[in-house]
Ligand SMILES: NC(=O)c1ccc[n+]([C@@H]2O[C@H](COP(=O)([O-])OP(=O)(O)OC[C@H]3O[C@@H](n4cnc5c(N)ncnc54)[C@H](O)[C@@H]3O)[C@@H](O)[C@H]2O)c1
């Protein structure tokens with residue numbers, strides 16, 4: 139099938155490449171000329187494990203194309219995906235200006251029946267709005283379908299190729315058939331296509347993200363309570379997670395959820411609720427707790443260093459909002475960098491993929507190093523903001539010899555407490571006993 143994808147960011151590039159991989163001819167469209175130039179030259183624009191190989195293969199086999207021209211890109215396309223940004227507006231609602239602009243442009247360009255698919259995360263009623271905008275300029279039949287995307291960054295290709303489910307919102311039998319054909323290769327792997335109406339599909343996406351953000355936040359509050367009650371959140375997590383009604387996943391406490399989706403989607407759902415005069419109390423609590431959680435280690439760091447951090451040096455291990463991505467949108471690291479800089483701390487940072495993106499925002503207010511040991515050179519403490527696998531088993535001998543003092547503040551519970559005890563580190567983590575804390579700190 140010939141398809142077009144409008145918006146070639148994280149979702150658009152993965153969507154386009156994976157549909158090409160299943161035999162479709164795909165043209166990805168983006169207004170960012172630099173991005174398209176790079177992609178046309180066979181250079182991938184995001185870091186996503188496994189994507190580059192598929193990207194190169196499908197370009198070579200003439201199934202994957204890139205353009206900045208909407209008119210050229212959608213030519214002969216039976217299905218047009220909209221994978222455009224929906225950033226939060228000032229009031230927290232999803233800003234639909236990118237989607238609606240493309241909808242306006244698309245109408246006059248359609249030359250035969252086409253399915254237009256909202257892949258972006260959009261509020262309930264957006265399919266109706268897109269339909270209305272397109273119909274103003276269209277002279278042919280078309281359908282607007284809601285097909286929210288559930289991929290996670292860092293495992294996006296795997297999630298797309300083997301989705302647990304694909305949600306498709308449409309009341310048109312014609313569009314239903316086309317979407318069924320397009321997703322058939324993915325269904326063959328045993329995963330269901332869940333058909334529903336457009337509004338329910340739109341809400342499903344927000345409900346899923348908000349539920350997962352709530353699950354994480356609930357565990358963050360349990361972790362905070364563990365610290366006060368002398369319990370261990372790892373044990374509690376295992377005890378809870380073995381109940382299949384609860385499940386083991388997304389129970390990991392830390393310095394809050396970040397990324398381009400959870401923060402904005404929880405906010406947008408809360409705003410949608412407010413607009414209907416529904417007081418969605420849980421969501422408000424989730425946002426409040428997450429704000430607190432992101433910098434919850436800062437007071438501990440301050441207390442450890444006797445109340446004054448001016449002139450201290452902290453090695454920050456991890457900047458990306460999660461491992462295996464270069465994405466730093468809403469990364470808890472950024473909030474901690476800001477708080478530490480305000481306290482007069484020198485920050486020496488390392489992240490395997492996220493440094494360039496952070497440099498674009500933070501510039502030379504912090505220093506960047508190519509490996510975790512260089513970052514730790516002469517530091518008073520290590521702060522772990524992202525649980526990259528390479529931080530899990532460091533060469534402690536090497537680390538001991540370069541750190542000024544053996545102190546780790548771990549926002550992602552990377553180490554076993556026993557290992558820290560054995561290695562003689564003062565170790566603060568989330569929801570677990572603080573290890574080897576000098577008496578004068580405990581007693582203030
Ligand atoms: N990132 C994720 O993991 C993820 C997962 C599921 C759903 N989503 C949702 O998918 C949507 C896209 O997210 P993303 O992370 O891919 O965003 P992104 O910012 O990475 O990519 C969006 C792209 O759209 C392009 N664009 C903007 N206006 C355009 C126009 N008029 N014509 C063509 N291209 C245009 C931008 O240049 C950019 O390259 C959002 O609604 C997001 O909530 C994201």
Ligand SMILES: O=c1ccn([C@@H]2O[C@H](COP(=O)(O)OP(=O)(O)O[C@H]3O[C@H](CO)[C@@H](O)[C@H](O)[C@H]3O)[C@@H](O)[C@H]2O)c(=O)[nH]1
Nearest residue numbers: 287288289290291354388389390392395396397399459460
């Ligand atoms: O147990 C956990 C799991 C995750 N996180 C944090 O939660 C955030 C989001 O993680 P994750 O969900 O893995 O990454 P995303 O790529 O943001 O994916 C989410 O957001 C996407 C965009 O909407 C959806 O498509 C995905 O289904 C949804 O998982 C990150 O900061 C993680 O550190 C935790 O703190 N504890």
